Amino acid sequence: MRSLPEILSRVEKGKAVVMTSQQVCELAAADDVSRLEEVDVVTTATRAVMSGTYAVLSFPVSSPHVFSRAGRIWINGVRAQVGPCPNENLGVVDAVVFGTAHSHSRRDYGGGHLFRNLAEREPVEVVVETDHGRRLETQLDLDQMPYARLCGTRQAFMNYSAFVNPTIEPICTIFHARGFDPCCSGLTFSGCGQINPLKNDPLLETIGVGTRVLYNGAEGFVTGTGTRSSAGHPNLTGFANLHQMKPDLMGGFVTSAGPECICSWAVPIPVTSRSILREIARLDRELDLPVMDVCRRQLLGHADYGQAWQNSDLEVAFDPQKCLGCSRCRAEPVCPMKAISFDGRVASRDEGRCFHCGLCATACVSGAFKCNLGSIRLGEREIPIVLRQSDRLRAQQMAEDLKExxxxxxFRMSAPVQRIS
Ligand code: SF4
Ligand code: SF4
Known part of the structure; x- marks a missing residue:
């Protein structure tokens, strides 16, 4: 196999063979071993609900000497933690905002929505309560925040789980946008399967501290592994500059337990060893997808990502011609991305917001929103998939973008400065 410096040199000279993980898996499915062995770099990606996200922001809220220190901060009603630096008398605050924090003033709005609004350069409402109880209010946008960085405490899990509700009661949870109906009547799942970065390098042979990645479309870096990371189920931590992020790759996702946060990662994997070559060739059907009881978090059985992604449509199709203009649109209120609008006559969709989760296709009465979401076999039962909390379509597009x-x-690939143990 080629060493990392050899591969980086080939990339530099424009001689490297770069393929997306989807292309590589198609070669593997066709058993095209000779072409597989030519690959120097595989571009991988994942886009999903990633709760372990926070932003570190620093911005002015008044002239110097108006207040001594910040006591409490809200941005668009989302509570921020006051940063450790007091910025005494400077009129500046440092704030840490969690992607899963919920707004007290805006319905179905949280940290993930705020991050996207900032990346869209929308003005946000800032309220600061000072340590002396004074209230300051201001409005500003991202360009008025000299420092804005998005960070992850747990991102890009190698793969995740599927969930069902086996009880006889409905349940609200972050794993379903509408809430689970009882008796295993529908299944939700997360994970981009064969194109996920860590599926392609599960032993972290090439992804290390300092690996350059695209985080929500911005160049960022891996800093290590995150909370709940383990040898069998690794995840990553990292950061990137919010000023450079693409709004369409991020945002809030409203679940039945409140707003969550979406993030996207694209990671290049240099093929430096036989074990990486083996891993990049592994297909969805070879990747375990545990099916869990969402209430007790107990394992009920095993499926695989082939069942989740290979017999279904990645894209949710929308045909406004088929909209019946119902007296009450069933699709609009269930959309966790607020991508659907209904003006009383016809529904429309904001393509840049759609996550292709599929929920509208289960609600629309006419097939204006249409998607074969597939099903998962659990024991003797075939359980329909009703919601996907990962967007494989957009992840594939991100891997193609990184390849280009x-x-x-x-995009300059970087060698890690340290291996993650
Ligand atoms: S439920 Fe479907 S057909 Fe009815 S208004 Fe909504 S999009 Fe149109
Ligand atoms: S697939 Fe439908 S419900 Fe899901 S984000 Fe797109 S428009 Fe909304």
Whole structure:
């Protein structure tokens, strides 16, 4: 196999063979071993609800000497933690905002929505309560925040789980946007399967501290593994500059237990060893998808990502011609991305917001929103998939984008400075 410096040199000279993980898996499915062995770099990606996200922001809220220190901060009603630096008398605050924090003033709005609004350059309402109980209010946008960084405490899990509700009661949870109906009547799942970065390098042979990645479309870096990471189920921590992020790749996702946060990662994997070559060739059907009881968090059985992604449509199709203009649109209120609008006559969809979760296709009465979401076999039962909390379609597009950027030299791959143990 080629060493990492050899691969980086080939990339630099424009001679490297770069393929997306989807292309590689198609070669593996066709048993095209000789072409597989030519691959230097595989571009991988995942886009999903990632709760372990926070932003570190620093911005002015008044002239110097108006207040001594911040006591409490809200941005668009989302509570922020006051940062450790007191910025005494400077008129500046440091704030840490959790992606899963909920707004007290805006319905179905949380940290994930706020991050996207900031990336969209929308003005946000800032309220600061000072340590002396004074209230300051201001409005500002991202360009008025000199420092804005998005960070992850747990991102890009190698793969995740599927959930069902086996009880006889409905349940509200972050794993379903509408809430689970009882008796295993529907299944939700997360994970981008064969194209996930850590599926392609599960032993972290090439992804290390300092690996350059695309985090919500911005160049960022891996800093290590995150909370609940283990050898069998690794995840990553990292950061990137919020100023450079693409709004369409991030945002809030409203679940039946409140708003959550969406993030997207694209990671290049240099093929430096036989074990990586083996892993990149593993297909969805070879990847375990545990099916869990969402209430007790107990394992009920095993499926695989082939069942989740190979017999279904990645894209949710929308045909406004088929909309019946119902007296009450069933699809609009269930959309966790607020991507659907209904004006009383016809529904429309904001393509840049759609996550292709599929929930609208289960609610629309006419097939205006349409998607074969597939099903998962659990014992003797075939349980329909009703919601996907990962967007494989957009993840594939991100992997294609990263491939193009490596080939045209606008994304420079970096060697890690330290291996993650
Ligand atoms: S439920 Fe479907 S058909 Fe009815 S208004 Fe909504 S999109 Fe149109
Ligand atoms: S697939 Fe439907 S419900 Fe899901 S985000 Fe897109 S429009 Fe909304």
């Amino acid at each position: 950027r490596i080939e045209d030299g606008s």
